[in-house]
Amino acid sequence: MLLPLRLLRDRWPTWLERTADRFVWSDPSVITRPDVTSERFREAMSAIHVGGTIKITSSDRHPEPDSLLIDHVDTTGLVIADVGASDGSTSLDLVRRLEGFAGYVISDLFLEISWARAGRRTVLYDPAGEPILLTGHRFLAWPSISRVIRTLVGPALRRVGREPRQPVTLLNPEVVALLARDPRVTTREHDVFTEWPDPKPDVIKVANLLRRLYFGDEDIARALRALHASLAPGGHLLIVDNSREPGMPPRGGLYRREDTGFALVAETPNTPEIGALVLGLDAAGASKTPEA
Numbered sequence: 639m640l641l642p643l644r645l646l647r648d649r650w651p652t653w654l655e656r657t658a659d660r661f662v663w664s665d666p667s668v669i670t671r672p673d674v675t676s677e678r679f680r681e682a683m684s685a686i687h688v689g690g691t692i693k694i695t696s697s698d699r700h701p702e703p704d705s706l707l708i709d710h711v712d713t714t715g716l717v718i719a720d721v722g723a724s725d726g727s728t729s730l731d732l733v734r735r736l737e738g739f740a741g742y743v744i745s746d747l748f749l750e751i752s753w754a755r756a757g758r759r760t761v762l763y764d765p766a767g768e769p770i771l772l773t774g775h776r777f778l779a780w781p782s783i784s785r786v787i788r789t790l791v792g793p794a795l796r797r798v799g800r801e802p803r804q805p806v807t808l809l810n811p812e813v814v815a816l817l818a819r820d821p822r823v824t825t826r827e828h829d830v831f832t833e834w835p836d837p838k839p840d841v842i843k844v845a846n847l848l849r850r851l852y853f854g855d856e857d858i859a860r861a862l863r864a865l866h867a868s869l870a871p872g873g874h875l876l877i878v879d880n881s882r883e884p885g886m887p888p889r890g891g892l893y894r895r896e897d898t899g900f901a902l903v904a905e906t907p908n909t910p911e912i913g914a915l916v917l918g919l920d921a922a923g924a925s926k927t928p929e930a
């Protein structure tokens with residue numbers, strides 16, 4: 639984002655909002671409201687930048703990649719971990735399609751942030767207490783991704799900074815309801831670069847997190863080694879990406895954990911962006927250079 643500043647929807651004359659449509663966003667501070675709808679909550683995720691990534695997600699985002707798992711693995715009695723699940727909307731999609739699983743862990747490095755409000759201004763803070771998003775009456779701005787913006791909104795940040803902070807979940811209201819009614823579904827804060835503690839899951843899904851948009855190949859290989867170490871023997875890794883290439887459907891790859899790396903089980907017709915990195919991984923050492 640060149641200039642991390644946008645206009646808030648329904649706060650400007652209609653003609654202006656229509657003309658500048660791309661720069662007009664719905665208010666993401668709705669996540670702090672107890673009556674927020676699941677749709678508005680999901681939409682707000684596009685505005686939340688944390689840890690160098692964006693929490694952007696949507697419903698029904700990976701139907702074909704999810705089918706790879708359903709068609710090739712009998713998930714009866716298995717534990718599935720969804721790493722980098724954002725607000726859990728895509729976890730909910732997969733849970734609805736699975737039968738007989740023993741556990742489904744909705745996991746992300748950021749499951750909760752905090753917020754404070756002064757008048758019409760709301761600031762969202764990351765877990766380290768850094769301001770990541772400011773919404774006012776007419777604008778929203780991302781102080782964490784631009785020094786210029788941080789200086790511009792400095793007085794507002796200081797004003798809101800004097801108010802008490804409150805925690806807010808980043809889990810979608812529909813997911814919170816699922817957690818309450820299905821004891822097999824749980825959550826865990828987890829960093830994809832670290833090994834999952836015992837007991838190891840049988841399947842790990844990672845969608846739209848290990849992207850070249852966010853990480854270099856060395857870091858992606860480091861995460862893949864951690865994922866290899868995190869899986870139970872013979873477990874499966876499902877990698878998904880929703881490419882920005884026009885007309886490109888969601889891409890997915892299902893890989894089986896073997897002693898030294900991953901073996902291909904199935905891929906969508908278009909190989910996921912990091913498919914070659916997964917298959918080229920030497921789990922004990924550095925990633926082999928994948929063929930183009």
Ligand SMILES: C[S@@+](CC[C@H](N)C(=O)[O-])C[C@H]1O[C@@H](n2cnc3c(N)ncnc32)[C@H](O)[C@@H]1O
Pocket residue numbers: 688689691692693694695696699721722723724725728745746747748828829830831844845846847
């Ligand atoms: C683009 S979202 C993908 C959400 C969902 N999987 C989907 O495909 O719609 C990336 C998610 O990864 C999370 N994330 C960022 N760094 C992470 C890390 N090191 N470990 C685990 N999750 C991380 C972000 O908080 C965010 O929710």
